[in-house]
Amino acid sequence: MSTQETDFIDGKDLPGFHSLLGYHQASWEENEAVIALELQPRHLNLGGVIHGGVLTSLLDIAMAQAGTYCPYPGRMRKAITLSLTTTFTGQCSSGTIRVTGRKRAGGTRIFNSTGEVHDDQGNLLAIAEGTFRIRSGSDKPEGVPI
Template sequence: MQDPRIIPAATATPAALSTQNPYLDWLGVKFAVWREDYAEMHLRLQPNVTNRSGRVHGGVLCSLLDAVAGYSGCYAPAGEPLIHSVTLSLTTQFLDSGDGTWMIASGRPEKRGRTVFFARSEVWLDGEILLASASGTFKYIRMRG
């Protein structure tokens, strides 16, 4: 039986996998899992996300770490109002650079307050090589308009 927290292949349309974030969608990031206290995003390792050495660009890793940590603290069940946040700080450790196919980013909130939350995130290459990790502080915001 399919885990209900994971987007099933039959409904894994571009719209369902979209992060609803123009930058992440442009980068090619896809949701794999988004549920209470957990987010997971995937990004295929392609030449457009590498630096001139042919390794994953540090900015791409930071984008994944930041996004997945932020989304992990902003899940809202269907029918509930959307939750948004902004990053107040992100501390990143670059740990490795390997060859592979998929970057798998996961994030979990560690502590929540009324207006801020703290989260950790990691990016693994094909689930085998830990490329980078981060911890961040995020502030809940109200959307304008």
């Protein structure tokens, strides 16, 4: 990955909500993306554990990335979420969580992914599945300029 691309996906230059979450890219390859987040007080709900909206957002991002890998520096592929189902299976309030998205099936424009969130002890916090649509211009491997 180029420095520009690394900065972009590590949250340094991410727009809006992505920057607010504060995650970083642990790995990204064809059909699989892993992002990590060091929990901060802003990620917790009133009960003092990670907010379900944070978990769902991170799952959405990682699962979309799983179907939009782009190996070309300075370029990216984009997708929009058509459906997303999340099941919460655990909770935590500190440490670093890892979110893995895996593309499972798909055609030229629509794909399906699954996702899992684990805490730093390996406990499963949430699972998800979603359907995504490749945005115009992103259907080719070279994607669009960042």
